[in-house]
Amino acid sequence: MEDRMEQFAAIRRDSRVEGLSIRELATKYRVHRRTVRQALADPVPPPRKTPARSSPKLDPFKAAIDAMLWADTTAPRKQRHTARRILHRLIEEHDAGEELSYSTVRDYVRIRRAQVDVEAGRRVEVFVPQEHPPGAEAEVDFGEVWVVLAGVKTRCHMFVFWLAHSGKAIHRVYPTQGQEAFLEGHIEAFTAIGGIPTRHIRYDNLTSAVASVLHGTTDRRRTENQRWILFRSHFGFDAFYCQPGIAGAHEKGGVEGEVGRFRRNRLSPMPEVDSLAELNERIRGWEAEDDDRRIADRIRTVGEDFATEQPLLAPLPVEPFDPGLVLTPRVDRSSLITVRMVKYSVPVRFIGRKVRVSLRANEVVVFDGRTPIAAHPRIAARTGTSVQLDHYLEVLKIKPGAFPGSSALAAARATGTFTSAHEAFWAAARRVNGDAAGTRELIDVLLLHRSMTEADVVAGIAAALKVGAVSADVVALEARRHAGTGGANSGRHLPAHTVAPEHRVVSLTQRRLADPAAVIAGLPADTRPLPSVGAYDELLAQRASSGSTSPTTSPPNEESHVS
Template structure:
């Protein structure tokens, strides 16, 4: 616009000719004539930057974008992941070209995106941590599964922690907090949440909330203040909202594959430490790990761990079982028909009666599964030995090889069921290892029967007498030792001959 103004000023004010203006300003006369007729500011259409290196790969990139547009958003690759995919098939160009192409393709499909304005937030060290859940897909043990991932993010240092679970339940929330505080090495002053059902029971006007009582027990134990966001106001915890998308791209795309949740969570914790080596978004001269080192002393120290269980009162069935989350777990037969407390954690099911833990099982997450401890049913076997052959707790009981061999032989003998049950009852006190050794000794002897096994087992568990010498006091020592007289036996022999 400055050139147009100068041309018009020279021609209209200084009365220069077109040729003189063209000569003085180094322009052509047609250009001078065009600008003399220009009043408004000219608008230039920007040409799309050429991408010669991307050209041969545009067809493949378009195919990927069209295929992934049919997937759910969490399974779509970001522009950077697409760039990495192109590199694998020979692309040597820049990432910017791929990013611009992806942006143009999405705009042509969905139209321009409306940007919403927000207020930047500032947090002090140790002040706040943001929490959220996400849903991801992984392959565990060769099976594709949809899992839930708990996200934590310290608002000052941006240090993150993520942990995966099969489901999003209250016991998972409690366990995730304990793991996060252990990872951080302390507890922040506030934790910011959505209005999760596992955290908030009721939403009132403004910021008033009725928090879940069990969750408040967690907050009371660690002494942090829970803060619930305004409904549909995710920007109040925008850091962790952005983290969900980033973690999906960094850790779960392409598909993560592990053998178990334990391996997956160990890897996630390691990656959280590695990702902390990136630059801090605000303090660009420092890493997230360095900022976290400054924030950690401001966190409240952990004085004791929290037992994050959810408790339910149940009645034990006549088959010595309690039902938890569509699965059944065994309880000692002595508790059949009684009311017990079932404490459910993220990875365990504990049964409590009269203030004592009477059963503990690793938690499973299938459906209609039966988890039995055979020892819980020994008192029942004592009265019903026939249940040994087809009882569900005993059919798949993994016994040592020597015990299985002896069992198979004894069950073929008369009253073998009851005889083997008696061995199990004795092994309940001595342990399976002692019974396995007794069975090995019996097999070596070549004759297998319940009495022989029981004799060997009793010999193994019998207490050993001390081999210490007997000390006799000096006051009762013999002064004259008696002389052995064997002739007295001749008298007895003679007496017997008389009779």
């Protein structure tokens, strides 16, 4: 095209400047006189005509192919003809034999199917641009993601909340896409953006919100889940439900594109984390980085558009909303409750009673009335057990023999809450006081965790072991002293005990039993003279001399015995 454009310009220049005739111009540029006339009439060369290629082998079968494609317009989506199936039917029903190749039929079907869809009104080729006012609309969807969770490849679900104006998106990964994750994701998103869209939020017809779709209506009416209605009423926003299936996919294309973009750019390769809480913390950092990106050909970044949009959002309600599914299981004799086939421990004082459970996306919270009594990370597997050692301390103090083999102790060791400091104290307490009494001392130390921080209790254990005292009272005293002086930040930690001697309540009996060689070590020097019984010997001598002079005289306050 560029070569012809230059040729036309040269012809027009020679005609204008040199005055050459059409015949002379045609001879000079070796073109037909018709081309010279076209150049003189219009500086733009006419487009080249593409010859229509004939397909003599396919022409006799085009009517049959069109009939199959028209039948597909009313057939179920998964039972429509493929190009290969059309070729087989042509061979079987129309004696096509070996005259047609698969590539010939495929190329014709690809073009003709699109034309038939348009003629039947099934495909809209024109997209109307939409304007999204700031703070008015958002879209929500779930996407499947795979995570290496604690070394195990695990399928999880990513909740995505996307603001239509700025493109600001909030992502959270949960082990399930149940209603508890659906509601918790909304709360996380509302908190992160600091408000609520004023017009509506778009959804597909997921069961967490929609109980049933009322087919045959034109106003998108739905029968909503009762808890979802309560949630929307609490936060004060409206829901817009897209058409079911593929027909409504374009109605929330923004969030579906965001699911794919974030999954490709941030979650590939699969992230390796110890917990979903760790992954969601990483995601918060990635979301902050995404504020600097630009969507398509926009002038401003996502963060700049969101800064304009955020003040126009509706405010958050003052009262909190519990997103968990409420259940009321009964505590069994092992102080366990069963929630979705998984067992969780509660304090032993609630055995035989019903408790209220809030089943949330990542945790299980147990209440007695309105008072929380236990909290566990949610186990996504169908079976499993989560026990906490603190829930069994009262009964273990009565039955210390059950402590070493208890499941609660094994779980505490696995999670790291039963530290090496506890192990050392337990071993020293059993060596000094015996198994039963030593275990009870350890349990008294573990009970300190209910009112003191772990760092203070561990520091108290270390200080008690330093002076050879295996007593819960000494641990409590040292832990309070550690907490009162600012803990590890005060500079008075274990090394300080060797620098400045301090007065402590120490049991010398326990110290000798724990380490006989350390009886003198670490104690202040005793400068007092050694005790003597010389003064008592002088009293005996005086008594003997007085008795020899008056044998009938008795010492005061003593009776006389006369034979």
